[in-house]
Amino acid sequence: xxxxxxxxxxxxxxxxxxxxxxxxxxxxxxxxxxxxxxxxxxxxxxxxxxxxxxxxxxxxxxxxxxxxxxxxxxxxxxxxxxxxxxxxxxxxxxxxxxxxxxxxxxxxxxxxxxxxxxxxxxxxxxxxxxxxxxxxxxxxxxxxxxxxxxxxxxxxxxxxxxxxxxxxxxxxxxxxxxxxxxxxxxxxxxxxxxxxxxxxxxxxxxxxxxxxxxxxxxxxxxxxxxxxxxxxxxxxxxxxxxxxxxxxxxxxxxxxxxxxxxxxxxxxxxxx
Amino acid sequence: xxxxxxxxxxxxxxxxxxxxxxxxxxxxxxxxxxxxxxxxxxxxxxxxxxxxxxxxxxxxxxxxxxxxxxxxxxxxxxxxxxxxxxxxxxxxxxxxxxxxxxxxxxxxxxxxxxxxxxxxxxxxxxxxxxxxxxxxxxxxxxxxxxxxxxxxxxxxxxxxxxxxxxxxxxxxxxxxxxxxxxxxxxxxxxxxxxxxxxxxxxxxxxxxxxxxxxxxxxxxxxxxxxxxxxxxxxxxxxxxxxxxxxxxxxxxxxxxxxxxxxxxxxxxxxxxxxxxxxxxxx
Numbered sequence: 001x002x003x004x005x006x007x008x009x010x011x012x013x014x015x016x017x018x019x020x021x022x023x024x025x026x027x028x029x030x031x032x033x034x035x036x037x038x039x040x041x042x043x044x045x046x047x048x049x050x051x052x053x054x055x056x057x058x059x060x061x062x063x064x065x066x067x068x069x070x071x072x073x074x075x076x077x078x079x080x081x082x083x084x085x086x087x088x089x090x091x092x093x094x095x096x097x098x099x100x101x102x103x104x105x106x107x108x109x110x111x112x113x114x115x116x117x118x119x120x121x122x123x124x125x126x127x128x129x130x131x132x133x134x135x136x137x138x139x140x141x142x143x144x145x146x147x148x149x150x151x152x153x154x155x156x157x158x159x160x161x162x163x164x165x166x167x168x169x170x171x172x173x174x175x176x177x178x179x180x181x182x183x184x185x186x187x188x189x190x191x192x193x194x195x196x197x198x199x200x201x202x203x204x205x206x207x208x209x210x211x212x213x214x215x216x217x218x219x220x221x222x223x224x225x226x227x228x229x230x231x232x233x234x235x236x237x238x239x240x241x242x243x244x245x246x247x248x249x250x251x252x253x254x255x256x257x258x259x260x261x262x263x264x265x266x267x268x269x270x271x272x
Numbered sequence: 273x274x275x276x277x278x279x280x281x282x283x284x285x286x287x288x289x290x291x292x293x294x295x296x297x298x299x300x301x302x303x304x305x306x307x308x309x310x311x312x313x314x315x316x317x318x319x320x321x322x323x324x325x326x327x328x329x330x331x332x333x334x335x336x337x338x339x340x341x342x343x344x345x346x347x348x349x350x351x352x353x354x355x356x357x358x359x360x361x362x363x364x365x366x367x368x369x370x371x372x373x374x375x376x377x378x379x380x381x382x383x384x385x386x387x388x389x390x391x392x393x394x395x396x397x398x399x400x401x402x403x404x405x406x407x408x409x410x411x412x413x414x415x416x417x418x419x420x421x422x423x424x425x426x427x428x429x430x431x432x433x434x435x436x437x438x439x440x441x442x443x444x445x446x447x448x449x450x451x452x453x454x455x456x457x458x459x460x461x462x463x464x465x466x467x468x469x470x471x472x473x474x475x476x477x478x479x480x481x482x483x484x485x486x487x488x489x490x491x492x493x494x495x496x497x498x499x500x501x502x503x504x505x506x507x508x509x510x511x512x513x514x515x516x517x518x519x520x521x522x523x524x525x526x527x528x529x530x531x532x533x534x535x536x537x538x539x540x541x542x543x544x545x546x547x548x549x550x551x552x553x554x
Contacts, residue, residue: 017366116484123294
């Protein structure tokens with residue numbers, strides 16, 4: 001705490017901090033009450049800030065609504081494939097940018113940065129046509145391809161700076177001791193890169209898990225959870241919508257909590 | 273190393289091919305789809321888009337929402353980042369809580385605010401408790417356009433301030449403390465230190481936050497649908513309706529092309545207006 005701040009100013013400062021904490025947490029708390037309270041809680045009037053009767057049965061009922069479990073599974077598949085693809089395609093490119101000076105490196109970075117200027121999810125419109133032709137329409141794998149477009153630029157930029165932070169002398173020392181470049185990479189560089197790669201993977205997961213528009217355009221029956229919820233918005237009761245909202249919120253919040261240490265490295269880099 | 277000059281190309285190639293097929297190609301296809309009909313080249317899609325009942329509303333709503341929500345996100349994030357810089361103990365906990373919405377999808381954010389703003393929701397209950405309201409009152413309808421707009425804007429600000437905060441905090445960490453200290457020695461007030469030292473040095477971070485948020489704001493869709501359904505037309509929502517319900521990919525592509533054009537212009541403007549001369553780089 002800044003020592004210059006004292007008395008009423010200090011009090012005001014912490015009141016501000018508290019209000020902003022409440023501003024962030026309150027909507028999550030309230031949607032959770034709607035989700036666990038079921039129909040009676042949603043129609044209670046006037047509402048109280050504390051739960052009346054909460055029970056897990058309402059959440060269980062939500063998971064049993066037709067289509068929800070399948071959508072949940074599809075979301076997991078799409079997100080998992082997005083993770084694998086964006087790390088598998090992004091990390092080698094990031095490594096190349098970090099370690100080699102090559103003609104075309106700038107053009108490649110420009111291509112990656114160019115994705116920033118476009119609302120990428122919109123590209124799902126022409127992709128829907130193409131996916132119908134190649135049989136990827138209405139499948140979590142097709143959705144994952146689209147989501148990888150969203151996550152890949154991010155993966156390239158983050159892994160580039162990640163590998164730049166690992167001294168190349170370590171690799172060269174391994175070469176001197178008789179490792180091939182590939183062995184050196186997997187024995188020396190990889191172990192150091194794992195935490196950063198994990199963070200990259202988790203962000204790719206969250207990007208896919210949260211995406212609504214492309215997933216809705218690219219599926220009809222094999223919905224992801226977001227696409228399913230969007231599709232039934234107008235006909236599903238409020239408590240179902242709140243349960244869906246909470247199911248969407250929980251995993252990504254937990255995941256981001258798990259990588260909170262990396263948040264600023266990751267976004268600090270890709271924010272540039 | 274000369275004989276291994278091919279290595280970086282092999283490493284980059286998969287990503288290039290992927291982006292070529294799934295980014296550049298669809299981009300070109302969107303434009304091509306928007307300017308063609310069954311008979312070949314035509315502007316029919318654009319004429320239909322411009323003649324669409326919802327078009328003017330969607331365009332206006334999207335711009336209004338962007339013009340209100342994005343500056344609010346930047347200001348709120350600047351306030352939060354400045355507060356974070358002053359917190360000693362507990363800094364990490366406060367920061368973690370403040371960035372939670374970063375992980376929340378726009379759809380979920382809309383649903384969370386729906387629990388507050390629905391007619392017998394928490395806002396109305398609070399107003400009732402204060403004696404300002406007799407019974408449940410709907411706010412998210414076409415008859416209450418201002419309340420609907422404010423609700424959507426609040427949900428957008430709530431959700432997307434977090435990402436701006438992260439970018440700004442990361443940017444602030446790069447500013448040497450000595451600058452502010454030097455300014456203090458020369459008698460600068462806290463406000464002067466903020467506007468003359470912190471803010472100019474933070475310009476690159478603010479620029480990237482603005483680009484990111486503006487492009488995404490023109491894409492706003494799920495928050496709007498979760499709160500107001502079709503009561504508040506936005507551009508991406510119209511593209512979604514034309515693609516899905518109306519089964520007319522051409523008009524949807526025209527909307528998509530328009531959204532891309534707006535995003536590109538916005539990005540170009542930010543890059544020009546907030547350019548940082550090399551000698552000022554922190």
